Amino acid sequence: MADLSSNCAGIRSPNPFWLASGPPTNCGEQVMRAFDAGWGGAVWKTIGEPIVNVSSRYSSVDWNGQRMMGLNNIELITDRPIETNMREIAEVKKRYPKHAVVASLMVESTREAWHEIVKRAEDAGADGLELNFGCPHGMSERGMGSAVGQVPEYSCMITEWVKEAARTPVLVKLTPNITDIRAVARAAKRGGADGLSAINTINSITGIDLDTLEPRPNVGGSSSHGGYCGPAVKPIALHLVEQIASDPDVGLPISGIGGVGTWRDAAEFILLGSNTVQVCTAAMHYGYRIVEDMIDGLSNWMDEKGFRTLDDFRGLTLPKIMDWKHLDLNYKIVARIHEDKCIRCDLCYIACWDGAHQCIHLSGHEKPAEVEAASRERIAVTPIPKLDNGAATVRERSVPKVDESECVGCNLCWLVCPVPGCITMEQVDNGLPPQSWAQRTGQ
């Protein structure tokens, strides 16, 4: 049985699954229930001078009948007094000494304010601190959150202030709303950060009600840009985590965040260098109970792969991500359609014709409009055995065929095919040795 115990910049937890700072970690009662459900750690809902929130606060992007592919919020940091949060942190730590409780912090940009909040959090018993330099809405208008995280100098300066006072590990939470996330990651490192949390939410407007023409989430007919998260942002988060994980000037432990909802997502973040992962939207969608399968699934996968600890596979995929110029130009694959599995939806055909390289064909080399016109020309009748004398009236459609000499191996047909294993992308030997663009151009 795999060992899931985790250590992120010195913050230890029984497993790598932390709840991210947000509504699921708003109070001690919640965090204790989350730990009972199996979560290894929790980053407390950001503590600072209490704010006043609006209603409503969330809006989502649904996709093809599925709810909350992406979630957006315009909620601010905690609306509860600092002392209440600190008292509850102390209570949680007393009852759950082995679980990680990380205090997310955000105060006005003065050395005194930061020194004080750091002291209070550590006095309450927090295992570590996470500096919220990422919140993209509301707080940033007041010079906090991403207003700090978007300026490397500010991030460095405040990290330095915190480190002057802190005795526990300090994680700096990065905003993705910046041209090059590595600039802030390096600044945090310069400021003495012990680790990084990435990513915070992405600036977003989720949608507009087409009856009222009002944006969502609706606050009396108006809205404000919010922070986007959930499954939709995972690819963006993976890329940014990879960027800071592979940057030689950063080299800090990472708590990966952004669209994590399953053990698979977690494994991917860890393969790109994360020490722990943080989850928010999935827990908001389905409750704390989702962690059971995250633990179970990751453990089973590790057993299957022969990984004993998280360190055994952390970052294993990083060397496989490189600049485009180093990819092998002579690596050649083509699509193969397996007739026995094909259900004749012809989605590969239309995708290849309209979205790729026109190398999948039906019976002849007809263009899509010609194929459709021929079908519409055909007279169809309801089969009535008595009248048809058993003659078949249904036309059997031919299986799409790939012209391999024209196929560029783009993957599109394989991506759109609804049947697993029906289209496979297979390597063909073109007899050429590997050669990258860099090699070809002598760079």
Next chain:
Amino acid sequence: MSAAQAQGNQERFPDLHPALDSQSALAEANRCLFCFDAPCTAACPTHIDVPRFIKKIATGNMRGSAMTILDANILGLSCSRVCPVDVLCEGSCVLLKYNKKPIEIGRLQRYAMEWFYGADRSLTVAARNAASVACVGGGPASMGCAAELRRRGAAVTVFDNRELPGGLNTYGVAEYKLRAGDAQREVDLLRSMGVEFRRAEVGSDVSLEDIERDFDFVFLGIGLGAMERMAIPGEDLAGVIDALRFIERYKTLPDFNVSGRVVVIGGGNTAIDAANAARRLGANEVHLFYRRTEREMPAFSFEYDHSKVEGVQFHWLAQPAEVLGRDGHVAGVRFAEMQPGAPDASGRRAVMPTGSKFDFACEMVIPALGQSRLTELLGARGIESKAGTIVVDRPGRTSNPKYYAGGDCVNGGREVVDAVADGKRAAVAIVQEAARG
């Protein structure tokens, strides 16, 4: 039909396939793969662009969805309810090849059609610019033809001999599939498009010669005739009523009830409809007798399966020889026992009597032996027919260039959707012919 009767039929004949609510319609619409050159579209005789109307439901474009259906099939509402989708669109759904439930195309189509008939239900028609056309017969073929003609600018008058137009959609479809009221919604839609309906029996009230004189073209959508008689003694006893009259009666007459034991004769879809209805109308037992075996029964297998669930009992290899009476009323049926013989030219096994007979007591007999052919009037007009059906070319032209035809009178009796497709093709050809002048 009285309100009480309508209410009674609502209860006795609740929808076989209930309507989808908006949540389930959306979920089902999202399940559709949006196939290219989709087989469901190809299988539909009217070639409704099925994935297109389904995706429009998914995007909330209900008007667009309804128009996609109605552009192809003006009887989209009744077809959504009466089509044998198992052997048409849904039967060709690619998901069947993937061990998955096919998309519920019929119910999604009904969802879009219910939206349309609940909304402003307006359809655009072209300005009057083409021929004037008489459609003889007020059933699905003529309705399909009339709507397409109006859309292309022709003037249309539909001649029908019944109190209400709509043909079998109004009088002949099992109540749990389609109610007469729904059929009339479609008639009203055609009226709103400028189609004129005139009640007249062609041949007696008005002659084909008169119609020929008054209109540029004539479309024959006259369907089939009355049901075939059994041609056995006792056939005219009280308590013998053919399946189409039986169905019409329960759909239109107040307080129509059935009791006791009912015998249905025949193995087609109409026999099944009548047998199921007899059960729901109060018969204690319903027995369906077919002279061949289960395997040769022409009814769709899903209809047969449904009927077994309704509680109809099936008897094979029995051919009626005589209806037995008592005091002028049916008391039973004498059957000749049959046995399978050699396959005939079409490969279907013939049957022949074993020589033995048996009596089966009952209070009502419903023969359902298919409809007779209705072509007497036509020979004189130079319209060729063969084996009782009118001979046409691909777009529905008869041997008389002024006459077109479609539906059951041409195809021998298929489905509503086939009739609409025939009518639509004929309309296109008529307008093209008129333009040629």
